[in-house]
Amino acid sequence: MKLYLASGNAHKAQEFQALADAGALRGALEVVSARAAGGMPHVDEDTGTFAGNARKKALALRAKLGASLTGADTWVLADDSGLCVDALGGAPGVESAYYAGPRGDGAANLAKLVEAMRDVPAEKRGAYFVCVLFLIGPDGAEHVFEGRCPGRLAREPRGGGGFGYDPLFVSAGYESTFSELGDAEKNKLSHRGQAWIAMSRFLDTIKIH
Numbered sequence: 001m002k003l004y005l006a007s008g009n010a011h012k013a014q015e016f017q018a019l020a021d022a023g024a025l026r027g028a029l030e031v032v033s034a035r036a037a038g039g040m041p042h043v044d045e046d047t048g049t050f051a052g053n054a055r056k057k058a059l060a061l062r063a064k065l066g067a068s069l070t071g072a073d074t075w076v077l078a079d080d081s082g083l084c085v086d087a088l089g090g091a092p093g094v095e096s097a098y099y100a101g102p103r104g105d106g107a108a109n110l111a112k113l114v115e116a117m118r119d120v121p122a123e124k125r126g127a128y129f130v131c132v133l134f135l136i137g138p139d140g141a142e143h144v145f146e147g148r149c150p151g152r153l154a155r156e157p158r159g160g161g162g163f164g165y166d167p168l169f170v171s172a173g174y175e176s177t178f179s180e181l182g183d184a185e186k187n188k189l190s191h192r193g194q195a196w197i198a199m200s201r202f203l204d205t206i207k208i209h
Contacts (some may be wrong), residue, residue, distance in 0.1 A: 001203075004032045006061035006078035013162045016077075018186055019196045024204055033078075037065055041133040044082070050094055051144055054080040054134035062136055077199075081131035081191060083165045085113070085153065087120045096165070101155055106164050110157060113168060117153055125153045129191035131170065133199050143202060147194025162186065 003020075005013050010033065016192025017031040034040035041060040045053040058078035065076070082096030092099040092113070100108035117125065129151040135143040149170045157167030166178035171189045178186050187193045 001029050001073045001075065002032050003029055004034065004037060004065060004074070004076045004191075006040060006057040006076060008034060012079065015183075015187070015192060016196070018183060019193060022184065022187065023197070024200050026083070029203075034061055035082060036062065045094070045097075048094060050080040050082065050130060050132040050146075051134065054078045054093060054132050054144075055142070058134045058136050058142075065066040076136045078134045079131055079192065080134075081129065083169065084128055084130060085117070087124050088116060110165060113153075113165065114157065117157070122152075127151060127153050127164075127169065128198055131191035133195045135142060135199060135202075145195045145198040145202070147191045147198065149189055149191040149194065157165075165181040 003016075007013065012032055014035040017120075020026065020029045020031060040057075041059050042062050043053075043060045045056065047053050047056060057079070057080070058076050061078065062076045070197040080094070082093050084090045084093050092109070096109070097111075097138075098104060100112045104112075128148055131147045135145070137143070150171050151174070152172075153168050154170055154177055157179070158169050158177045161181070161183070162177075162179040166186075169178050170176065171178065174181070174189075178190070181189075193202060
């Protein structure tokens with residue numbers, strides 16, 4: 001089964017393939033980056049919801065694939081994810097990728113969050129990651145899966161792994177940030193990992209193996 005990922009983020013394609021290889025779909029699923037289809041089309045992520053944004057991205061890539069999207073083993077997947085911080089009223093939320101502005105990047109987003117939380121005490125640094133996976137089958141049927149990972153924010157970024165807000169996020173029950181955990185451990189805990197498990201269970205029921 002080929003799963004075309006509606007993202008230009010190389011980290012996400014690698015992470016999803018690692019999730020597939022580590023779980024029940026091992027050997028049955030190939031995650032194909034949008035780059036293989038000539039690149040991800042531009043999408044204005046303006047719906048205000050994770051599910052809405054993910055749907056727009058999935059539909060955009062499916063339209064670009066067009067006639068090449070043939071066969072019962074070809075699907076399109078998009079995700080929208082973000083970090084919701086209690087002390088910031090749920091921000092950056094759906095704007096996580098653009099928290100520092102449309103020209104910002106991961107480093108700028110992280111720096112802005114560190115500064116915004118500078119004077120927030122430990123007991124009020126709760127946060128959670130959320131991920132919505134939007135899957136479109138060969139027949140056009142749409143399926144939605146969600147995963148969440150509760151935790152808190154560290155005082156300063158720590159660790160050299162991961163990406164985005166990983167250096168600041170500490171999962172519930174842990175002391176290490178996502179960036180300090182190995183990929184295998186992070187994938188067990190992460191919002192993306194939880195959403196993937198839900199999707200995998202669905203795919204298993206339709207016997208894609």
